[in-house]
């Protein structure tokens with residue numbers, strides 16, 4: 001791992017020592033973000049943070065780096081999007097529980113849902129002091145078939161869209177790539193039914209299911225208004241009805257922020273969820289494809305510290 005270090009501009013004027021940060025940068029995340037990252041790094045240097053910058057070369061690198069970095073690192077900072085953050089979270093959760101590094105975020109991805117949910121500032125001069133010595137809070141992560149998530153885990157329409165969206169197109173046109181694939185899925189209108197077992201008690205059938213940790217989805221859309229990333233609880237979002245008309249209503253409802261009021265939509269708080277039906281169907285985890293059905297979802301065994309206001 002190669003690195004660069006920042007030094008304190010005026011250490012004696014600081015109340016607490018600045019943190020030691022490992023910044024894991026995914027150079028393929030988002031578009032045209034290098035200048036923004038450079039601005040944050042420059043501000044971090046002014047803050048006196050000790051920064052080691054490391055670029056991923058391929059998928060999986062961020063997880064390895066977060067799992068294996070030394071105990072001299074206070075915060076593993078992801079400069080990337082939700083997919084790279086998901087990797088880092090899986091690396092951090094795989095470490096021994098004795099004081100693992102916290103997670104920090106420099107949002108340079110396409111959608112950056114977690115940083116929106118946590119209200120992490122984007123401006124370099126606000127973000128750098130936060131990362132260097134700002135507040136920490138604990139979050140509870142979800143766990144689906146052994147992989148951790150902070151945003152959501154989905155099956156059905158959105159998992160099919162995520163798994164079929166061309167990465168090359170996403171690189172070129174950003175979120176619009178999902179909209180285009182969504183239109184294709186909408187026109188195809190393939191009917192699906194999943195069996196959802198909630199806390200071993202209630203059984204519901206639905207055409208799509210998203211098990212949420214975050215209240216947000218796809219950016220600023222409100223999917224699960226009662227979800228709280230700081231609570232040890234999952235919100236099971238059930239799209240009960242299938243067919244093009246219901247799908248259209250769900251999309252409009254989400255766009256207008258009134259999904260919760262639609263009769264074919266229900267959210268249920270839970271600790272454990274099992275989803276079966278159409279075994280082999282794709283699953284999306286924090287916005288990236290991740291394995292397939294059947295699916296066992298629960299909560300991570302411990303909390304994760306995140307640098308957030």
Ligand SMILES: Nc1ncnc2c1ncn2[C@@H]1O[C@H](COP(=O)(O)OP(=O)(O)OP(=O)(O)O)[C@@H](O)[C@H]1O
Pocket residue numbers: 026027028029030031056057058059060061062080081082083084085087108109110111112113287288
């Ligand atoms: N150097 C790399 N080359 C190719 N893929 C990488 C590299 N580093 C990480 N990845 C993978 O790139 C994927 C996409 O990255 P990420 O999600 O961070 O960016 P994004 O898709 O632009 O942002 P968002 O998820 O917020 O929309 C991740 O799933 C990650 O595993």
